Amino acid sequence: MSRKMSRRKFLKVVAGSGVLGFGVMATGCKGKSPGGKGWIPDQYQGKGDFPVNLKGRVAISKHNPSIERDDEKCILCGQCVEACKNVMGVYGNYPLPLKKEIACVNCGQCVMWCPSGAITEKRNIKDVLAALDDEDKYVVVQTAPATKVSLGEEFGMPPGTSVGKKMAGALKEAGFDGVFDTCFAADLTIMEEASEFVHRLTSKKDEIPHLTSCCPGWVKYCEYFYPELMHNLSTCKSPQNMLGATIKSYYANKMGIDPKKIVNVSIMPCTAKKFEVRRKELQADELRDMDYSLTTRELAVLLKHKGIDLNKVPDTEYDSILGESTGAGRIFGATGGVTEAAVRTAYYLATGANPPADLLDWKPVRGMTAVKEATATIPGVGAVNIAVCHGLANAKTLLDGIKANGSKWQFIEFMACPGGCIGGGGQPKSQVASQNDIKLKRIAAIYREDTGAVKRCSHDNAEIQAIYKEFFGKPLSEKAEKYLHTTFVNRHDRLFD
Ligand code: SF4
Ligand code: SF4
Incomplete structure (x- = not known):
């Protein structure tokens, strides 16, 4: 393509040659599976290789809060289609012509697969910098578990380096007024979700199988394609939003801060969190739970903008x-992490004792197998059959099976991204190793953090015990329902007649 040829003209020429389904195989591409290893797919790793296997691209709405594309960089390689269709089961899973909206679950996997860097997250760095500069605002930040084992990669550290305490120090140096840990809110989520699951098992069997709800990509997928299963979704907000609502209520009250002056920021491995931040259902006291969500990559940019080198930041405790x-x-x-954590506390709720060693190191739900199955035997409850699914294309297979034959599982964990949040669409990209190698290193780091923890079960968290004593009362109380639970939206008719 001549450098002088306009984009419009190029697209016209390509369209004229029947670009959809048109395949010119590049040298080095033949025989290799699409996608390959690394964020630049295998077939483009060789020197001189260039993607000419033109396949089109996913449509992205200008109103999409999570992702955007720089058309000048798009080379029509079709990798975003591969990710959206074959990994996430979204592209092509609805009829044409398009109806009320362009289907997107905001997962950002197309960002990870785009070899030219044309698709990126929609950045909120300037919004957060403006809030930090506003003396009238009290800016609070929280960091998700998956970011703690990946941010270091943006500062030259090997994959699988745990940097949670350095991140806490860097965020304080960057000027945030409160630096909190989304892992605290994950413990809070488990208190609510394990209680809800035990309640459903004993008294609300029509809401079994219990489907997890902490992944906004999966929740939106369910709302689009399986609205008949929405009543099986846990009503728990995600940890991000549970913490956001708690900061603007319990924390604001305790610290004497006007909640209207609080700006809640999250650091997430995820682009779907930017969509979740805007969901109208996720608010309390007429205040939205969260204000901005930055990806791990955006945080790296923000810290570098402020001249902060993570390598030089001392370990610091969260507030x-x-x-x-x-x-x-x-x-x-x-x-598998949400499941393992929930089973630990469900066991405690049912028996009054902490789970035995095998449930504290529950191998069947760990690892990269697409759908993992396990049975937990809980005294007083019996055998609980569980499935763990990651990658939404795998969810489609599993859910179609449930629709046809019913569910043999009582509890199912869904995570949109392959590997769970450690493989999220907001995570650092790498050209030096395959994505799976990196994901496995991040996962290993997460389990090291678990085995190295003094307390392994959410109900043993002293700050969680305090917040129930002082504020929520008990799990599923009226106050807990108000701040920590949510509702869902049937989006089916936006895609289907
Ligand atoms: S963000 Fe996810 S669902 Fe949306 S276009 Fe990209 S891959 Fe598809
Ligand atoms: S798996 Fe994690 S990173 Fe991916 S969409 Fe869900 S919450 Fe976001």
């Missing part, structure tokens, strides 16, 4: 009274 976390809260970042 109390929302900073303590247990091993259970820390494993939320890996596929």
Whole structure:
């Protein structure tokens, strides 16, 4: 393509040659599976290789709060289609012509697969910098578990380096007024969700199988494609939003801060969190729970903009009274982590005792197998059959099976991204190793944090115990329902007649 040829003309020429389905195989591409290893797919790793296997691209609405594309950089390689269709089961899972909206669950996997860097997250760095500069604002930040084992990669550290305490120090140096840990909120989520699951098992069997709700990509997928299963979704907000609502209520009250002056920021491995931040259902006392969500990559840009080198930041503790976390809260970042954490506390709720060693190191729900199955035997409850699914294309297979034959599982964890949040669309990209190698290193770091924790179960978190005593009363109380639970929206008719 001549450098002088306009984009419009180029697209016209390509369209004229029947670009959809048109395949010119590049040298080095033949015989290799699409996607390959690393964020630049295998077939483009060789020197001189260039993607000419033109396949089109996913449509992205200008109103999409999570992702955007720089058309000048788009080379029509079709990798975003591969990710959206084959990994996430979204592209092509609805009829044409498009109806009320362009289907997107905001996961950002197309960002990870885009070899030219044309698709990126929609950045909120300037919004957060403006809030930090506004003396009238009280800017609070929280960091998700998966970011603690990946941010270091943006500062030259090897994959799988745990940098949670350095991140806390860097955020304080950057000027945030409160630095909290989303792992604390993961423990809070487990208190609510394990209680809800035990309640459903014993008294609301029509809401079994219980489907997890902490992943906004999966929740939106369910709302689009399986609205008949929405009543099976846990009503728990995600940890991000539970913490946001708690900061603007319990924390604001305790610290004497006007909640209207609080700006809640999250650091997430995820682009779907930018969508979740805007959901109208996620508010309390007429205040939205969260204000901005930055990806791990955006945080790296923000810190570098402020001249902060993570390598040089000393380890620093998160702020109390929302900073303590247990091993259970820390494993939320890996596929299977939510399940393992929930089972630990469900066991405690049913028996009054902490689970035995095998449930504290529950191998069947760990690892990268697409759908993992396990049975937990809980005295007084019996055998609980569980499935753990990551990658939404796998969810489609599993859910179609449930629709046809019913569910053999009582509890199912869904995470949109392959590997769970450690493989999220907001995570650092790497050209030096395959994505799976990096994901496994991040997962290993997460489980090291769990086994190294003094407390391994959410119900043992002293700050969690305090917040129930002082504010929420008990799990599923009226106040807990108000701040920590939510509703869902049927989006089916936006895609289907
Ligand atoms: S963000 Fe996810 S769902 Fe949306 S276009 Fe990209 S891959 Fe598809
Ligand atoms: S798996 Fe994690 S990173 Fe991916 S969409 Fe869900 S919450 Fe976001």
